[in-house]
Amino acid sequence: MIEPERLTQFTSDIVARGLLYAIANYRIHSPVPLETTENWNFWTQPRSSLIEWLARTYPPESTRKAYLDFMLQSDHSSGIEAHYDISNDFYALFLDTKYRFYSCADFLSDRQTLEEAQANKAAYLMRLLNLHGNERILDLGCGWGAMLRYLQDTGHFGELTGFTLSREQLAYAQTQLGLNVSLTNFISTPFHQASYDRILSIGSLEHVRPQEIEKVYKKIYDALVPGGLAVHQFFSLGREPYPASMVMVQLFFPGSLLVMHSVHIEAAKKVGFKITHDSVHDYKPTLRAWYERLTENQHRALELVDLETYNRYMTFFPISWLFFQQQEAALHRVVMEKSIS
Ligand SMILES: C[S@@+](CC[C@H](N)C(=O)[O-])C[C@H]1O[C@@H](n2cnc3c(N)ncnc32)[C@H](O)[C@@H]1O
Secondary structure, rough: OOOOOHHHHHHHHHHHHHHHHHHHHHOOOOOOOHHHHHHHHHHHOOOOHHHHHHHHHHOEEEEEHHHHHHHHOOOHHHHHHHHOOOOHHHOOOOOOOOOOOOOOOOOOOHHHHHHHHHHHHHHHOOOOOHOOOOEEEEEEOOOOOOOHHHHOOOOOOOOEEEEEEEEHHHHHHHHHOOOOOOOOOOOOOOOOOOOOEEEEEOOOOOHHHHHHHHHHHHHHHHHEEEEEEEEEEEEEEEOOOOOOOHHOOOOOOOOOOOOOOHHHHHHHOOOOOEEEEEEOOOOHHHHHHHHHHHHOHHHHHHHHHEOOOOOHHHHHHHHHHHHHHHEEEOEEEEEOOOOOO
């Protein structure tokens, strides 16, 4: 039976936010846990061209822009809290057990585990960082401290610093791992000039809004020593700045709007960086692996979080998979070099 309240919400969501947002929100509020196979197939199997057309064109661009501009007035920390400050134990159910990376891994074959794939990604980023061992490294949006730990484990002895906006992540990284992590908004907090040899970000530039991106790159540039490197992994839009998918994203990351890739690159160049590497990687196998682990741990998950939160993540992973499948965005690894002089 369909509950009248859900139906009313669905109808108003269709009008105000479009079809896909309405369906996603309707399913998130299901009174029972979403069924594993049906749910994955529902989002990832091809849809009719009429539905695709509706999903992409409604609401019209001016309405999408007005709604997104409104959402972007919120404080950064409220969006971060909504997504990350749920329960560290909940995240541990589906992230890799060794480092707890919450970012795209590198599966080199179908048989590799999530743990192996995350280690591959970390090794790839290490190569991009081009380290000798003593560099001072700042990790912007360090999550549960995964990359900082990987750097320690691989013998890095230079100073390591991490910033996060999530209190849950901070508690874990500081108290349980003893890492030098602080609750610092890397978008609004000034950095010390020329104090880092490397600045790293993995999956956090997605939270920087279009109007902030140049300011953030300028701060990173100024905070690096001459010849220093910034290494970033992030996904960015390829086609248009206000796609309908960004309206639906507000269900998962309220207040976030991805930036066009060309805007990232132009902003970085404008502040003085030379781009020395820009590669594209496939996020889909990681999303599938997280989904599988979450569903395998459904019982424990529902002890840790409420049903709506469980269904939200069950919806988030296949929708994100589809987002990359349809090439709405692509995951990039980019190296930015500050000149010596
Ligand atoms: C997708 S997680 C990635 C975490 C980690 N880098 C990893 O690979 O596992 C994004 C991270 O960015 C952080 N973040 C987002 N916006 C931030 C901001 N304005 N200031 C500080 N941290 C931020 C979040 O708190 C979270 O730790």
